[in-house]
Amino acid sequence: MNTPSGRPMDAHLSGGNQRSLQGFAPQHFAWEQRGAVGLITLNRPERKNPLTFDSYAELRDLFRTLGLVDEVRAIVVQGAGGNFCSGGDVHEIIGPLTQMSMPDLLAFTRMTGDLVKAIRACPQPVISSIDGVCAGAGAIIAMASDLRVGTARSKTAFLFTRVGLAGCDMGACSILPRIIGQGRASDLLYSGRSLGGEEALAWGFLNRLVEPEAVLESSVQWAQEIAAGPSFGHAMTKKMLHQEWAMGVDEAIESEAQAQAICMMTQDFHRAYHAFVAKQRPEFQGD
Template sequence: MPERLEVFGKVLVELRGDGVGIVTLNRPEKLNALTADFLADLERALRELGGAADCRAVVLHGAGRAFCAGMDLNIGLARDGADPTRAAYAAMRQAVSVVAAMREIPQPVVAAVRGHAVGAGFALAAAADIRICAEDSRFDAVFVKLGMSAGDLGLSFLLPRLIGPGRTAELFYTGGALSGVEAERWGLVQHVVDDPLHEAVELASTIAAMPPMGVQITKELLDTSIGASGFREHLELELRSQVIGLTTLDHADAVRAFSARPRAAHENRP
């Protein structure tokens, strides 16, 4: 039974008695596709858990059949405004704050992935400390197909460190995807299981049972080992590249083509 249950808009937070915080992206009817408000709720949830002394590990997962289908192409990240570039910049800064929170909170984050992790969803999974996925998982780097840079929410920083620069380049330049089995073989995920949420909670419970200061300091050391001192600077470069991409005619044309596809295609792939 949860010790505490809170709702942050479309984000649910359960803090269990064993010190595991479970963060659920709760927009299953849209495959947990992201909007500006959704991202603000997610950052608030992560920061609150990060400051909770009784939380020692965090699990992030998506409700329903997908982890996260990336940006909601029908709504977009930018709220309506007179200056689309300014609006896109503000929305991307909010999105960047989410992955910064994942890396900056003291608790390790375990991502439990089922179904699609597309674009920004792929980036959220990569920003976790550990990834556990189902066999039906699909990590999709769709960016270039939408006229966008693949530098999104830390993904162009973290993914080369996880699977290597050559594999990352091939995936990004072709707008490719990895299945759960391929992701495990390439080192992106640590385990492929039937029930990733159950396994992630079990692993998080094991972590939560460890002396908390040792875990926190170890997370700090691991961040340093991958060059986290430059992560914030890299996020700023990615942010600018995404704002440029969001406001190009190429992107607008690609989104129109994507949205015009038959409904069956949307159901097969977000």
């Protein structure tokens, strides 16, 4: 049996530990595969692509599944119609939340947090392609991504205090300070103000700033470049970036020694060596 990439599937993986997204058709967002890049499009442009209970859950389930998918090596998330995501739908989420009991509210907030956990845990690097409004849960999805490409007109707002809530939503008080620093994160989480594209680039929230008409192309091209690299090595890098938040320096160095020794056992490491000797470009296959 072969994987969707054409490589033989190990016998111990054929018992249910691999998944294919061939034919995957989600109900609450759009999905497209461009080679080894998966493209998620939040597609309610008439409302600036808000999330619902169902889209939260379906996104969480997709990112969980991606941990078992061999054919997709990088992910791009975008919104349709010139905006990224306006957060939770006021009518379909905010309104119903005001009528829920405490156990139901906690089940909801844990589910939204599980989406962030799934984005951080999936082995594929995730790039958010941000234009226009990027607010609330949309800002959280961008924050949880590994990389962010934006435009000057993009407006990122962690606006939870604007609706009477705390800024500590879906891991924001843990992840955001690590991206832009404690003081800047405090500014955004207390005020709920919008962060423009140029300021977001200067602060390090955005990795790249491009023109609106180029934001998706630039994001997909970057994802394709990443996908062409050693996917096992990329997955290990992502895992170490996440796990080392809670480590001391000595523990981190030891963890990286073990991780790198594991990567040295891969065929991609050997391919890179032989390609270098032959003065050729290595063709990584992810094993």
